Amino acid sequence: MSSIDIQPWILPTGIPFADLKGKDLEECVYWLVEAMGGRDLEWRTGGSGGGAADGGRDLEATFYVSSPDGEMEPQRWWIECKGRKGTLEKEEVVRAVTNALAYENLSNLVIVTNTAFSNPTRDWVKTWQKNHSHPRVRLWDRETLERQLSQHPSVVMRLFSEALSPEGLLRIVQERFWNKLEYVPLRALQTLWDNRETLEIGPLERFALIANEFANSSIAERPWAACSSNHDLLDLICNTFYNLLYINNKTISAGVFRGPILAAFSHVILVAIQKCEPSSLADLIIEICRRSNDIELSDQTVKNILNPVLERLSDEMRQICSADCKRIVFIVDGSLEDMDDIIDRYWRGLNPESFIEEKEYKSAITIESLSQPCNVGYELNEEIKCPLFFVYPSIENISEFFHIIKRVSAFRLSQAKTRHAEEKIWSQFFEKSNKFFNMPRNWKRRL
Incomplete structure (x- = not known):
């Protein structure tokens, strides 16, 4: 049965x-x-x-x-x-x-x-x-x-959405994404998040959820990959990248915007890098892509389907790392990004505490001041430039690229955690202060 x-x-x-x-x-x-x-x-x-x-x-x-x-x-x-x-x-x-x-x-x-x-x-x-x-x-x-x-x-879902159980809703998310590249509304995603402890979420369902989050806004509020176990994360990587060729061909034939899908693949890599050795992860992804859909793919085909994902991850990390960097100025859409917004988006994409809306970017300009040091700790000078901006990601150097992402993300994540902890302390302080100053005049007598 x-x-x-x-x-x-x-x-x-x-x-x-x-x-x-x-x-x-x-x-x-x-x-x-x-x-x-x-x-x-x-x-x-x-x-x-x-x-x-x-x-x-x-x-x-x-x-x-x-x-x-x-x-x-x-x-x-x-x-x-x-x-x-x-x-x-x-x-x-x-x-x-x-x-x-x-x-x-x-x-x-x-x-x-x-x-x-x-x-x-x-x-x-x-x-x-x-x-x-x-x-x-x-x-x-x-x-x-x-x-x-x-x-x-x-x-x-079409006629009586309130009649769907969480299990039925999860099946809808998977079917709509993998069969039609369609997405569900935020309310459905929140219902599934609220019931995640009782649901059996497989790798295809989890990736569909991640793609839906990016299609609706971002992954910050409901980090489906970051909250998964190591076993589930490995299963997610194997199953999703095995279907990379399928999803690539389907987006082309259907004429669907690839932004949310590339963001989902990029996010899976970013979460996995936090828990995996970069070179091993790189080898695993390349090997899975080569055998995508039971077809032995050539290096050129693997490059064609995987490079857009790597480029998406590179662009995201450049925005993150250049936010407060004195050496690199990263101008997006003709305006300077606010450092707090970029760092918060990165941090909250890996921790489900609040939500910040994602923005669409169309163009970027990079300016490097060769005399300034690197915040992450790379030894740079006028000849040795920032590897994050001057190492072009591809399957030929994917291992080197993943090591760069690992180092940059580890530093920025630690930085974001520190800032988050300080904000929490100040928030608690102001909350207690407000309670103190709002006490009635006869508070001494009451105490």
Whole structure:
């Protein structure tokens, strides 16, 4: 039995089945049939969704099934929706089945209700089916709808987002990202973060969450990679970089903006560098990329798909390190960055204490004062320049590049932790001071 059969993807109380009638029921069934693989859907609702005039059917769809010789054969489905307050009348089912006999090449007739079918109705359909091989009559009641919706949480997300369980929501995040490169809203990410201790988050789900964070804002508020165990982090690296070729080709074919995805890959490397030996991490990533999607890739192909990630990481670290550097001035979009903002963004991306909005950068100018020292501790002079700005990242020097990132990030992270601790002390001091000065005049007598 697959996990989809045992996981509570939806919360039934969150779906208003009692109110699911008319156009609302038809819309629900429309998206459900599409999610099940239906093609060539026609919504026959007389223009307003109040019920169909031609033959009584509300929806028409085609499913393609495999024949014994491997060919795909089309099966025509008609779906009729009957919203009720109580049990659906037997006469409505008899009428729908009788009308369906007038149409040739009809494989399945589905009668859907938001309530239930009576036992006499089901007995009549069984008796009728014994004498008629076509069409196959399917009765979908509330329980059937609930079961089908639990297997297709994307439909629930579209129509009844509040009915999704955290498990179902997590599945939506994974499916939308890896299948369609689509993202979910911040509210969904916060719900998953609040329930992270009870969720089984695999590597593909975790990377989808990270990409969603960057697509919505940044990783600062919910650091999915930084909070993972060493085992989960290694699993994340292996699975995501194994799919780098797939995700690269998909973004190109779909014409999707790659910014959040490159930021996600870059962030995974940055978190891993804090816990791994740089050269070993570099070798691992190169080896995984070479065998991406079970294909032995050439060095040039690996370079084409991996270099944009390395360049993204390099650009981010340059912004971080040059924020308070006297030797390097990094001008972005024609203005000087504020040091506190850049350092805070870096620090809070690795620690979930607050959120700072990310900015989009389009161009940059680097100015180096050769007589100034390096804050990180590199021995620089007029001939030896800053390695972070003058070592171009590529697969040829990825190990050297990772060592640079390790050293710079370790220094800046330590610096940010110190600043954060000092800010916390001052905050506590001012809080106590405010309490003291706000005490009533007779505070001595009360003490």
